Structures are given as C-alpha cells and as structure tokens.
Amino acid sequence: MAWFRVAAPCRPATRARLTAAGLRDADAADADGRAVAADEPGVVLLTDPHAAPDPARLADSPGRVLVALAPGVDVDPWSLLACGAADVVHLTGDDLRPVLDRLRRWQDVDELVRAEARRAGAIGTSSAWRLFLRDLVEVARWSTAPVLLLGETGAGKEVAAHIVHRVDLRRREHELVLLDCTTVVPTLSGSEFFGHEKGAFTGATTAHEGAFARADGGTLFLDEVGELPAALQAALLRVVQEGTYQTVGGTRRRRTDFRLVAATHRDLRTEGFRADLYHRLAATTLRVPPLRERPDDVLPLFRHFLAEQRLGGDVAAVRAAVRHRPSVEAGSDEAEDAPEVSREVADALRGHDWPGNVRELRQLAARVAARHVGDGPVTPGDLPPEDRPVRAVTAPAVTAPAVTAPAVTAPTVTAPAVTAPHPSSLTAGTPWESGLESAVREALSAGVGLQELKARTADVATRVALDVGGGTVAAARLLGVSRRALGYRTAARARPQPTDPSSDASS
Numbered sequence: 487m488a489w490f491r492v493a494a495p496c497r498p499a500t501r502a503r504l505t506a507a508g509l510r511d512a513d514a515a516d517a518d519g520r521a522v523a524a525d526e527p528g529v530v531l532l533t534d535p536h537a538a539p540d541p542a543r544l545a546d547s548p549g550r551v552l553v554a555l556a557p558g559v560d561v562d563p564w565s566l567l568a569c570g571a572a573d574v575v576h577l578t579g580d581d582l583r584p585v586l587d588r589l590r591r592w593q594d595v596d597e598l599v600r601a602e603a604r605r606a607g608a609i610g611t612s613s614a615w616r617l618f619l620r621d622l623v624e625v626a627r628w629s630t631a632p633v634l635l636l637g638e639t640g641a642g643k644e645v646a647a648h649i650v651h652r653v654d655l656r657r658r659e660h661e662l663v664l665l666d667c668t669t670v671v672p673t674l675s676g677s678e679f680f681g682h683e684k685g686a687f688t689g690a691t692t693a694h695e696g697a698f699a700r701a702d703g704g705t706l707f708l709d710e711v712g713e714l715p716a717a718l719q720a721a722l723l724r725v726v727q728e729g730t731y732q733t734v735g736g737t738r739r740r741r742t743d744f745r746l747v748a749a750t751h752r753d754l755r756t757e758g759f760r761a762d763l764y765h766r767l768a769a770t771t772l773r774v775p776p777l778r779e780r781p782d783d784v785l786p787l788f789r790h791f792l793a794e795q796r797l798g799g800d801v802a803a804v805r806a807a808v809r810h811r812p813s814v815e816a817g818s819d820e821a822e823d824a825p826e827v828s829r830e831v832a833d834a835l836r837g838h839d840w841p842g843n844v845r846e847l848r849q850l851a852a853r854v855a856a857r858h859v860g861d862g863p864v865t866p867g868d869l870p871p872e873d874r875p876v877r878a879v880t881a882p883a884v885t886a887p888a889v890t891a892p893a894v895t896a897p898t899v900t901a902p903a904v905t906a907p908h909p910s911s912l913t914a915g916t917p918w919e920s921g922l923e924s925a926v927r928e929a930l931s932a933g934v935g936l937q938e939l940k941a942r943t944a945d946v947a948t949r950v951a952l953d954v955g956g957g958t959v960a961a962a963r964l965l966g967v968s969r970r971a972l973g974y975r976t977a978a979r980a981r982p983q984p985t986d987p988s989s990d991a992s993s
C-alpha cells in the first residue's frame with residue numbers, strides 16, 4: 487500500500503480523498519505506533535510554499551517519494567529531485583489523478599521486481615541492486631527500446647537479460663536467443679547470426695537457422711557485443727535499422743522482429759566500435775552494479791549458492807523451492823534451507839572486492855560446500871586455504887596468565903598467534919598479480935583509453951620490477967608477460983634517471 491504525508495495543514499477533504507484512494511496517512515500511522523512500510527512508494531503533499539519537505543526524509547526513503555505541489559505552491563522541482571524526490575507534480579484543483587497514477591505505476595514496478603527476480607532466481611536486497619532492477623523492469627515493460635547492459639564479468643548481465651525478456655509482454659511468449667559474440671567465427675560470415683543455406687560454404691551440409699530467425703518475435707541477447715568483428719557490426723546495424731537480413735548463401739532478404747539486449751564490460755564509445763551502431767544499441771543503457779558495491783547481497787547470495795550445492799547444484803530445484811515459499815521475499819536469505827555463516831567468514835566475504843563478481847562467489851560456495859560438514863554454521867576452516875584472508879604470522883601475542891603465589895612459570899607458548907590483519911582479504915594470487923589486476927579493473931571501469939590503460943599498468947609493472955630487485959625475469963614471470971614486454975613498459979621508470987644538472991645536488 488502507498489502512503490501520503492502532508493507537509494503542512496491541508497483541507498480535511500483532501501486528506502479524506504487520499505485515504506479513500508487507499509493511501510495510508512504516514513504520520514497517523516506513526517502516531518499509532520505502526521510504521522508505514524518503508525519501501526512502499528508515497529507522496530508528500532506540499533500545500534504551503536514555506537513548508538518544504540525534510541530533505542533527509544526524502545532521501546532516506548527506500549521507496550520512491552513523489553512531491554505534489556498544491557495550486558499556488560511554486561518550489562523548484564530540480565532541487566526537490568536533488569534532495570531525493572523521485573518526481574514532482576503540480577496539482578490543479580482537486581484532481582489527484584497525477585498522484586495516484588504515478589503511485590500505482592511505482593507499485594506495479596515494485597511488484598514486478600519482486601515476482602520476476604524470484605522467477606529468475608535473482609538474489610539481492612541491497613538498494614543498489616533494487617534500484618537497478620526497478621530501472622530494468624520499467625524499461626522492459628514500458629518501452630520497446632534496445633537495452634545495453636554495462637557491467638563487469640559475472641555481475642549478472644545475463645540474469646538481467648532473462649528478466650527483460652520475461653517482463654516484455656510482447657516478447658515473453660517467444661524465444662530468448664543468447665549469443666556470445668566472442669564465439670562468433672568471422673570466417674563463417676556471421677552464419678551464427680544470419681543462418682546459412684545448404685552448401686553455402688565448405689562443411690555446410692545442411693541449412694542452418696541463425697539467431698536472427700530464431701529470435702523473431704522474441705528477444706536477442708548479444709553478450710560481449712564489443713567483441714563483434716567490424717564486418718558483422720555493419721551487418722547488425724542494417725538488421726537493427728531495417729529489420730531484414732539475408733542468410734549466407736541465400737538470395738532474398740527475410741524479415742525479423744526482435745528486441746535487442748546487448749551486454750558489454752567495456753566502453754563502446756572508444757575505438758573499434760561503430761558509433762552509429764553504439765547509438766542504436768545504447769537507446770537505454772543500464773549499469774549492473776558490481777558485487778563490491780552491494781556488500782549487503784554477498785551473504786544472501788552465498789547462502790543461496792550453498793543451498794544450491796546441497797540440492798546437487800540443481801539450479802531449477804532451488805528456484806522452484808524459492809518460488810513455492812510465497813511468504814518469503816524475493817532475494818531474502820531466509821528463502822532457503824542454507825547453513826548459517828560464522829561472523830569471521832561473513833566479515834571475510836563482505837570484505838573481499840570480488841573481481842569476478844557473483845560468478846566468483848558462486849564458485850567459492852561450491853568449494854566451501856565440499857568442506858562443510860553437518861548443519862552448523864560455515865566456519866573459517868571451511869574456506870579452502872587459497873580462499874582465506876591473508877594474515878601475516880607474527881611472534882606469539884598471547885599474554886601469559888597473571889601469576890600469583892605460589893610462583894608458577896608461565897607456560898611457554900609455542901603456537902604462533904595470528905595477528906596483524908593483512909590489508910587485502912581473500913586476495914586472488916600474489917599481491918603483485920592482484921595489484922596489476924585491480925589497476926586494470928579500475929582503469930577499465932573508469933572507461934580510460936588504451937594509452938592510459940598502458941600507462942597505469944606500467945606503474946604497477948614498474949613497482950613489481952623494483953620490488954623483486956630489478957630482476958625482470960622474475961617480474962615478467964609474475965606478471966605473465968615476456969621479459970621484453972616488461973622491459974619496454976618499465977624502461978622509462980625503472981632505470982635511474984639522469985641527474986638534472988640544474989638541480990642542487992646538495993639539497
């Protein structure tokens with residue numbers, strides 16, 4: 487149910503009409519000690535230009551807040567949006583329709599998000615994930631535009647594509663065709679896309695239906711669209727513009743009509759991707775938040791994947807289990823019969839930065855499930871050694887117990903105590919490797935160009951070279967590059983700089 491709040495006294499009739507429309511008076515509910523459902527959408531009615539809504543209250547609400555300006559109230563809508571309002575409407579006379587229509591839409595969106603996330607087995611209750619799903623569902627249901635999903639590997643772009651297909655009423659009864667553009671073979675002239683006729687090329691012993699034909703009426707999901715060879719970018723542009731294509735070896739153009747959802751982890755506005763195709767694909771661009779930006783989702787996801795392992799890795803069975811427990815919120819970690827997680831393990835998981843995102847977490851859950859015994863919580867020893875937070879082993883830090891008469895020699899403590907937490911937890915590989923990886927990741931997510939990327943990784947490569955005593959053979963091995971390549975990158979920095987004759991050597 488949606489709520490309303492009146493920022494200044496208003497006519498009892500207005501209040502009565504809002505209540506009659508099914509909205510709960512948020513302040514009255516507070517007075518009764520019943521909290522308004524915090525994540526429901528609501529409206530703040532501004533009847534007095536001097537009674538501006540409390541920005542903190544607007545921004546804090548996890549549900550969307552509409553501000554309705556009564557006739558004669560003139561407040562800058564942009565500043566209200568900046569304070570956290572989701573939208574602003576001007577009321578004319580007694581007509582409450584603009585308010586009710588919007589609240590109803592927002593309720594529908596929230597309901598769709600709950601239902602479709604559950605159906606897709608998509609776990610997550612963090613606000614970043616929910617905001618993303620709201621935008622996704624809104625675009626999928628109320629627009630026909632292509633959708634471009636930006637996001638790191640394993641963040642859930644394909645999961646999102648399934649949701650788009652399900653939510654789009656015109657497409658859901660037809661097929662969702664998934665095509666990974668990294669697997670498209672240029673020598674087959676895009677036969678994966680266009681299909682081919684029998685005998686079109688050596689080995690084409692039968693006719694083959696391509697993705698464009700199969701997706702007709704439905705949705706075509708192009709994963710890693712940035713990897714599409716240039717010739718196929720031109721062909722795809724034509725299909726998107728004209729809705730026609732020709733099979734390889736065919737003689738006539740055929741019609742197709744699908745919704746295009748594309749995904750990429752890189753900035754397509756850089757070199758190598760056609761600008762005209764980019765603008766077609768990017769009619770609606772949504773960013774899938776990486777897992778490190780939604781630490782609240784880590785534990786629910788981890789427990790979900792553990793439950794999946796208990797069911798023998800049967801994803802369908804887990805989804806069915808979630809769907810058949812209607813009292814359980816989609817994304818809730820109460821949804822499954824999964825073991826609890828000890829505090830130490832929970833802290834380690836939340837502290838990790840998950841470069842491989844949800845996929846990495848899923849794989850970790852599979853490793854942990856193999857070690858975990860019984861129904862008790864997952865304990866630190868359940869994490870395989872290579873997945874544990876790195877800790878320096880230092881001199882024993884156990885204080886000997888206070889000794890009173892008769893004098894007893896304090897026992898010698900032999901087992902080394904573990905102290906001094908290492909700054910990076912659950913690091914993948916060596917600190918050098920992870921340093922290089924995170925430099926590349928940061929640079930890519932900042933959308934930098936190739937030159938800048940090279941410069942940033944050169945910094946890390948240089949540090950590695952210096953850390954290993956300038957031994958480029960060892961550094962190159964650590965970085966997985968040739969000695970020559972490393973030498974080239976580090977040459978300018980690792981070598982001692984010639985002394986500037988103008989500088990004061992004594993300083």
Ligand SMILES: Nc1ncnc2c1ncn2[C@@H]1O[C@H](COP(=O)(O)OP(=O)(O)OP(=O)(O)O)[C@@H](O)[C@H]1O
Pocket residue numbers: 607608609610637638639640641642643644645646709749751787844845848
């Ligand atoms: N919110 C989620 N809830 C449950 N499982 C998820 C969620 N997000 C991702 N996954 C799972 O994580 C794995 C990776 O997800 P997905 O394939 O959608 O990522 P991606 O962004 O498309 O990755 P890539 O770019 O490498 O293709 C899959 O096994 C998927 O089922």
